[in-house]
Amino acid sequence: ALADQVRIVEVGPRDGLQNEKTSIPAETKIELVRRLAATGLDTIEAGSFVHPKWVPQMAASDKVLSSILANSPRSQKPITYQWLLPNSKGFDNYFKIMNTSPSAPDGYPTPPPSPGNDSGPALNTSSQDPNAMPSATSGAEAMGASSNTSGQQHEVSIFMAATESFSKKNTNCTIQESLDRFAPLMAESRKAGYPVRAYISVALGCPFEGPDVDPHKVADLAASLLEMGADEISVADTTGMGTAPRTQKLLQTLKEAGVRSEDLALHFHDTFGQALINTMVSLEHGIRTFDSAVGGLGGCPYSPGATGNVATEDLVYFLHSLGAQTGVDLDEVSRIGDWITAEIGKPNSASAGKATLAR
Numbered sequence: 001a002l003a004d005q006v007r008i009v010e011v012g013p014r015d016g017l018q019n020e021k022t023s024i025p026a027e028t029k030i031e032l033v034r035r036l037a038a039t040g041l042d043t044i045e046a047g048s049f050v051h052p053k054w055v056p057q058m059a060a061s062d063k064v065l066s067s068i069l070a071n072s073p074r075s076q077k078p079i080t081y082q083w084l085l086p087n088s089k090g091f092d093n094y095f096k097i098m099n100t101s102p103s104a105p106d107g108y109p110t111p112p113p114s115p116g117n118d119s120g121p122a123l124n125t126s127s128q129d130p131n132a133m134p135s136a137t138s139g140a141e142a143m144g145a146s147s148n149t150s151g152q153q154h155e156v157s158i159f160m161a162a163t164e165s166f167s168k169k170n171t172n173c174t175i176q177e178s179l180d181r182f183a184p185l186m187a188e189s190r191k192a193g194y195p196v197r198a199y200i201s202v203a204l205g206c207p208f209e210g211p212d213v214d215p216h217k218v219a220d221l222a223a224s225l226l227e228m229g230a231d232e233i234s235v236a237d238t239t240g241m242g243t244a245p246r247t248q249k250l251l252q253t254l255k256e257a258g259v260r261s262e263d264l265a266l267h268f269h270d271t272f273g274q275a276l277i278n279t280m281v282s283l284e285h286g287i288r289t290f291d292s293a294v295g296g297l298g299g300c301p302y303s304p305g306a307t308g309n310v311a312t313e314d315l316v317y318f319l320h321s322l323g324a325q326t327g328v329d330l331d332e333v334s335r336i337g338d339w340i341t342a343e344i345g346k347p348n349s350a351s352a353g354k355a356t357l358a359r
């Protein structure tokens, strides 16, 4: 097999839903997280603490977080939940909930063993953590989950862009301002025991500057973010403009800049249908972590025309066909894709999901 083990970061509850125009009830978002937790996924990006005027759909993320803390979703293994935070206000709003949750009486969950960049990928340390937050035993209704409920861990995600135009549109600041803004927040977060994931948006194409984003700019940013203490960089093809040759060039440039494949995740939107081809190229470059959204949901409100993330169902089917293990149950995740797309009134764009359900 090209890869033995591949880790999937399910971004459906955040990237998948953030662009939906009609308001989705918090209960539906919570139910989505609960169902996803029972599929064998171990990392779920569950919401964001951004400005509600900028992204109204994510305004209920506080309810989603509180619900997860109060009543841990059932899962076969400990789940890591990620929260997208744009600035100090977002950090404050997130920490406020973590600090007042009865499940986290000491304020913060126990810090995972030192997530330094020299000790390999720091994510997913939860399974070794004997002090992981206690988990509730209710929530048994979630899609035939196994009876042993596991613990939970939380991580924060920050995001910046590889082009100035996108940086301004998405976060109202320059690239340098966002680096300056995040440096102290990342340090604070890691000190509190939350590993930090950092996204670099528009790495393979920008809605305002076109497809030819400088790969050296992406590599410089990735190196700076790792130096600042990021535990993982998610390199994002926001617009889906990435092609196999340009993905190859970008990964080569990252490697030449000294960025290790273990520190990278790739985040493909499938606007031009190139996500799985680009995943293949990434696997050949040693990448073993990929982001996807159930049902192929997703899109960034500040990237006009961009459509969904690669569907988790399609990614899982593809990886399994290569002999790679993901731990994800394709049937379960296919049912969830069907359910959530119907729930929000969108077509299910996961080909492998639909085909799996039809057989």
Ligand code: HMG
Residues within 6 Å of the ligand: 015, 018, 048, 049, 050, 051, 052, 054, 055, 086, 087, 089, 090, 091, 093, 159, 170, 171, 172, 199, 200, 201, 202, 236, 237, 238, 267, 269, 299, 300, 301, 302
């Ligand atoms: P701004 O207007 O420059 O904010 O927005 P500000 O710092 O000037 O503050 C203005 C007001 O907003 C203040 O309130 C703040 O308190 C409040 P006032 O004093 O006027 O009453 N405020 C907030 N309120 C709640 N939560 C907050 C917050 N921050 C400030 N966090 C800001 C700057 C970054 C906040 C805004 O641009 C924003 O929220 N952007 C987020 C956009 C977004 O979420 N985009 C989608 C996610 S990124 C993505 O999808 C890409 C990804 O998937 C990877 C890929 O595919 O590329 C990750």
Ligand code: MG
Residues within 6 Å of the ligand: 015, 236, 238, 267, 269, 299, 300, 309
């Ligand atoms: Mg995205």
